[in-house]
Amino acid sequence: MEDVNCWLEKFKKCSYSNKLLTKLLLLNKTIANKIDITEVKKAIYYARKYHGNQKRQSGEPYYSHPIEVAFMVSDYLLRTDILVTSILHDVIEDTKMTFEMIKYIFDERVANQVMDLTRIKGDGNKISSEAMVNSLWLQKKYDLLFIKEMDRLHNMRTIKIKSPEKANKISRETLGAFLVLAAYLGLNNVEEELRQLCAHLLAPNKTHLQKKRTFNENDHLPSLAFQNGLDHTKNR
Numbered sequence: 001m002e003d004v005n006c007w008l009e010k011f012k013k014c015s016y017s018n019k020l021l022t023k024l025l026l027l028n029k030t031i032a033n034k035i036d037i038t039e040v041k042k043a044i045y046y047a048r049k050y051h052g053n054q055k056r057q058s059g060e061p062y063y064s065h066p067i068e069v070a071f072m073v074s075d076y077l078l079r080t081d082i083l084v085t086s087i088l089h090d091v092i093e094d095t096k097m098t099f100e101m102i103k104y105i106f107d108e109r110v111a112n113q114v115m116d117l118t119r120i121k122g123d124g125n126k127i128s129s130e131a132m133v134n135s136l137w138l139q140k141k142y143d144l145l146f147i148k149e150m151d152r153l154h155n156m157r158t159i160k161i162k163s164p165e166k167a168n169k170i171s172r173e174t175l176g177a178f179l180v181l182a183a184y185l186g187l188n189n190v191e192e193e194l195r196q197l198c199a200h201l202l203a204p205n206k207t208h209l210q211k212k213r214t215f216n217e218n219d220h221l222p223s224l225a226f227q228n229g230l231d232h233t234k235n236r
Contacts, residue, residue: 004105007045008038016067017044023071027078036080039106040070043087046105050095057161065154066090072150076187077143085113086147092118116144130177137181145181152178153190156197171198 003010021037028034047063054062070086077083084106091097092114103111116136120126127135129152136145152174159167175198182191 003049007042011041011045012048014048016061016064017041020044020067020071020074023074024083027074031078033078035078035083039080040083040087042105043070043084046097047087047091050091050097052095054094056158058158062090062094068154069147069150072154073146077146079143081107081110081113082143082147084110085117085144086150088114089117089147089151093120113144116141117147128173130173133177133181142185146185149178149181149185149187149190153194156194159197159201167201171201174198175202 021041024035024037024040028037044063044067047066048061051061051063051066056062056065066087066089069089070083073086074083088097088102088106088110091102092099099111099115102114116139117132119129119132129148133145133148136142136148155170156174159170162170174194179191179194179198182188182194
């Protein structure tokens with residue numbers, strides 16, 4: 001953390017960060033509660049630093065993935081802490097960045113949110129994404145569920161690079177948790193895209209394409225107000 005006071009001097013732009021920052025600067029012109037662009041840039045800096053040379057199977061730098069997730073989340077939620085959490089959501093699980101470091105560099109709220117999105121828990125065991133979705137739902141952490149949903153959507157968009165066995169496993173999990181979550185969150189466009197992506201992998205066995213209810217029948221979604229000023233009523 002020796003660069004905590006000089007990270008801005010070391011910050012380097014890239015095509016991924018430019019895409020996100022340009023969008024946020026434009027949105028800041030239309031919303032009352034402005035996004036703290038400096039905090040978002042700081043999250044990008046540390047995501048790039050700690051993901052380092054990690055690569056996605058596509059060959060892209062790994063840090064491109066969480067930046068893209070933040071870009072997708074910003075279609076619906078425009079809170080600085082949520083965007084920062086989106087960018088950092090894999091660092092505890094996949095890098096040497098720790099809860100304590102995030103708390104020191106950012107704040108406790110962000111650190112707790114990143115920890116909530118970390119599949120490796122205190123006992124060292126790694127839970128499934130489906131188990132995490134159910135846990136976050138029971139805790140009513142709906143904002144974090146938006147991050148998980150966009151994380152899964154971005155991964156599904158690039159799933160063809162994975163082995164057929166892995167791709168099928170992820171697709172079945174998507175149907176078991178993320179398709180129904182999209183419906184609960186009012187993301188009909190995301191629900192339909194996930195259904196189509198799964199269909200390409202799991203057809204011709206159409207029975208796998210049915211949405212599975214994973215939440216309690218008595219669960220009621222709170223009234224969600226999308227915050228970026230776009231009209232999402234057609235997708236709800």
